[in-house]
Amino acid sequence: MQDLTHARSSALLLAGVHLASCFVSFAQSPAELRVNGQRVNAHLSALSRFGANPQGGVSRIAYSEADLQGRNYAVALMKQAGLSVHIDPAGNIVGTRAGSDAGLKPLLIGSHIDSVPMGGNYDGDVGSLSAIEVAQVLDEKRIPLRHPLQVIIFENEEGGTIGSKALGEGLSNAELDRVSQSGKSIREGIRLLGGDPDHIAAAQRPHGSIAGYFELHIEQGGRLEREKIDIGVVEGIVGILQSEVTIQGFGNHAGTTPMDQRHDALLSGARLIETVNKVVTSVPGAQVGTVGWVKVEPGAYNVIPGKVTLGVEVRDLEEQKFVGLFQRIQSEAGALGKLNGTTFHFSEPLMIRPALMDPGFQELIGNAARALGLSTKAMPSGAGHDAQEMARIGPAGMIFIPSIGGISHSPKEFSRPQDIENGANVLLQSVFAFDKR
Ligand code: GLV
Ligand code: MN
Ligand code: MN
Numbered sequence: 332m333q334d335l336t337h338a339r340s341s342a343l344l345l346a347g348v349h350l351a352s353c354f355v356s357f358a359q360s361p362a363e364l365r366v367n368g369q370r371v372n373a374h375l376s377a378l379s380r381f382g383a384n385p386q387g388g389v390s391r392i393a394y395s396e397a398d399l400q401g402r403n404y405a406v407a408l409m410k411q412a413g414l415s416v417h418i419d420p421a422g423n424i425v426g427t428r429a430g431s432d433a434g435l436k437p438l439l440i441g442s443h444i445d446s447v448p449m450g451g452n453y454d455g456d457v458g459s460l461s462a463i464e465v466a467q468v469l470d471e472k473r474i475p476l477r478h479p480l481q482v483i484i485f486e487n488e489e490g491g492t493i494g495s496k497a498l499g500e501g502l503s504n505a506e507l508d509r510v511s512q513s514g515k516s517i518r519e520g521i522r523l524l525g526g527d528p529d530h531i532a533a534a535q536r537p538h539g540s541i542a543g544y545f546e547l548h549i550e551q552g553g554r555l556e557r558e559k560i561d562i563g564v565v566e567g568i569v570g571i572l573q574s575e576v577t578i579q580g581f582g583n584h585a586g587t588t589p590m591d592q593r594h595d596a597l598l599s600g601a602r603l604i605e606t607v608n609k610v611v612t613s614v615p616g617a618q619v620g621t622v623g624w625v626k627v628e629p630g631a632y633n634v635i636p637g638k639v640t641l642g643v644e645v646r647d648l649e650e651q652k653f654v655g656l657f658q659r660i661q662s663e664a665g666a667l668g669k670l671n672g673t674t675f676h677f678s679e680p681l682m683i684r685p686a687l688m689d690p691g692f693q694e695l696i697g698n699a700a701r702a703l704g705l706s707t708k709a710m711p712s713g714a715g716h717d718a719q720e721m722a723r724i725g726p727a728g729m730i731f732i733p734s735i736g737g738i739s740h741s742p743k744e745f746s747r748p749q750d751i752e753n754g755a756n757v758l759l760q761s762v763f764a765f766d767k768r
Contacts, residue, residue, distance in 0.1 A: 361474060361763045362702070368752030371464040375751070378404055378444065378460065379452040388452055388742025393445040393487035394513040394520030401444050402524070405484055408463045413470035414482055421497030421534035422486040422526030428466055430479040436542040436725075437479040438765060440465060440758060443488035443717060448512065450489075451744025457732070458547040459484050461755035465762060476766045478542050485717045486524055491573070491681050493517055495720035497534040505679065507531065536724050543692060543765060544721035547730045547758045549746050551714045553737020561705035561753055563731030564697045568712040568719040569646045570685030572657050575678040576603065576664070580671070582629060582637025597627050597636035599673040603664055607643055610659045618647035618656065619713065643677075648685050648711055686719035692728025692761075699760035700730075705753055714739070730757050 381404060382389040382397025391397040406424060409416050414426030427437070442458025462482045469476065485494035490511045496502060507518040507528055518528040527533070550556075555563050580596030604622045611620030621644045628638040643660065647653040657680065664675040693709065700707045712729065721727045732754040735745045 360472060362760070364468060364472060364474065364759065364763075366461070366464045366468055366752060366755040366759055368748065368755070370467075371460055371755050372748045372751055374408060374460045374464070375452065375456055378456055382446065384449060384742060386449065386742035388450055388744060389446050390448050390450065391444065391446040392448055392512045393490050393493070394511060394515050394523055398445050399523070402484070405444060405459060405463070408460070409466070409482060412463050412467035412482075414466055418525040419534050420527040420530050421494050421502070422521040422524030423494040423498070423534070424484040424486075426463070426466065426482040428469065428476070428480040430477050431475045432477040435478045436540060437481045438476075438542045438762065439481045439483050439544040439721065440546070440762065441481075441483035441485065441717070442546050442548060443485045443494070445487055445489050447489050447740045449742060450740055451738075451742055453549045453734070453744050453746050454551065454739055455488060455548070457549055457746060457751055457754065461547045461751070461758050464755050465759045468759060476762070478766050480762070486526070487511065487517065487520065488717055490517070492683055492715060492717055492720050495717035496683075497531055498536050499720040499723040501535045502531050506681075509681070538724050541721070541725040543689070543726040543728070544718060545692070545696070545728050545730070545758055545761050545765075546716060546718040546721075547732070547754045548716060549734045549739065549744070550731040551734050551737075551739035553734065554710060555708065555731060555733035556735055556737065558708065559706075560708040560733070561750070562696075562700040562707045562757055563710045564693050564700070564707050565688050565712050565718070565729035565731060566693065566709050567648050567687045568685060568716050568729070569648050569714075570650050570653060571644060571646050571683040571715050572653055572680045573642060573644045574657070574680040576641050576643055577676045577678075578603070578639040578641075578668075578673055579676070580635070580637050580639075580673040583635045585633045585635050588635060593635050594672045595635050596639040596673055598671060599667055599675070600625060600627075600639040600641055602667045602670070603641070603643075603660075603675070606663050606667065607645075607660055610656055610663065611645060614652075614656075616647065616652065617711075617713070618645065618653055620645040620656065620660075646713065646715075650685055683715050683719065686722035686727070688718070688722065688728050689726030692726050692765075695764045696728050696730050696757060696761050699764055700757045703753070703756055703760060705757065728761065730754055730761070
């Protein structure tokens with residue numbers, strides 16, 4: 332009898348312990364939960380196979396074969412993480428996990444996996460694969476969130492935040508017809524990815540239709556590494572203006588045309604490059620201006636260049652400022668053309684407007700990082716990001732991790748595995764903190 336009572340009370344005790352441990356694991360595990368750092372780093376190196384270049388980075392430009400392969404790989408990871416995956420009309424990959432409160436709007440996390448030509452293995456990839464890792468951990472540990480969670484991999488970020496712009500401001504017909512780096516128009520590219528450019532407006536999400544957006548990304552500059560800071564909390568993202576300039580001269584014999592009778596389009600192009608630098612540095616501030624590509628026609632030793640096309644870009648956190656600088660460049664170009672009888676035509680600029688990150692999201696990210704024992708620094712972003720487009724429809728926040736040597740858009744781009752794991756943990760904990768609010 333005594334034994335039986337003892338057995339019964341032991342069983343009750345065990346059941347109680349079990350219940351308590353269930354309660355403890357449910358109540359405490361979110362704050363203690365961590366990503367699998369090894370796994371996310373292994374996924375990064377697996378993704379870097381697609382579009383690998385001989386210099387050790389990737390050339391995975393949007394709408395290329397490598398882009399398609401990388402996307403297939405990401406879709407497989409998303410399905411493994413228990414997400415239900417679809418391609419939206421803009422060609423973005425969206426993986427959804429249901430929330431426990433059907434009345435709540437979705438919380439989005441993600442980034443991009445397309446790259447610049449001769450790019451690196453971290454820009455966009457870190458944030459995309461870490462977002463999938465967050466979903467994977469939630470799935471493995473069966474942790475419910477109140478909000479539906481959407482992991483989103485935006486298409487063609489490097490070509491002008493195309494996929495995220497489609498969600499926010501929307502894409503115009505002129506933008507869809509623009510020829511992208513791949514040689515395909517954006518319209519053709521979106522179709523190739525499984526999107527539906529004829530119904531692009533259906534990709535748009537109205538202002539206020541999302542609970543928010545978090546994006547983890549490499550810094551792409553050298554401040555965090557230099558100052559030995561673990562995590563950057565982004566305050567704002569620069570705006571970007573890009574315009575293709577066509578300079579028309581006259582192609583003629585390089586041996587028989589005297590120097591004072593030439594209409595050399597490349598000479599005018601060189602003067603324009605110098606003017607961009609001069610105008611952009613003529614006022615104080617952190618604004619930048621670049622001519623990043625030039626095409627010379629016909630392109631031969633013995634022909635004076637008859638036509639040059641080149642790309643001018645200016646960036647700043649303040650829209651008025653960079654638009655004003657661009658207008659000055661345009662007006663100085665007129666005078667440059669008169670020097671040797673060439674003409675300048677600037678295309679309708681591609682504009683990515685600057686955006687501020689949500690102060691509440693900045694606080695959540697900073698607190699999540701510090702609770703993980705990581706040091707933080709508030710900072711602006713000189714690179715463009717999908718987060719700036721998402722900021723137009725809901726609160727957005729960005730987490731930066733150090734880029735070694737401040738190198739990016741280069742095969743030499745590198746972020747340490749531990750920093751990637753840290754960033755992914757900050758992303759995970761920011762999601763929890765937001766969901767709990
Ligand atoms: C995107 O990487 C950009 O800043 O151009
Ligand atoms: Mn980039
Ligand atoms: Mn990027």
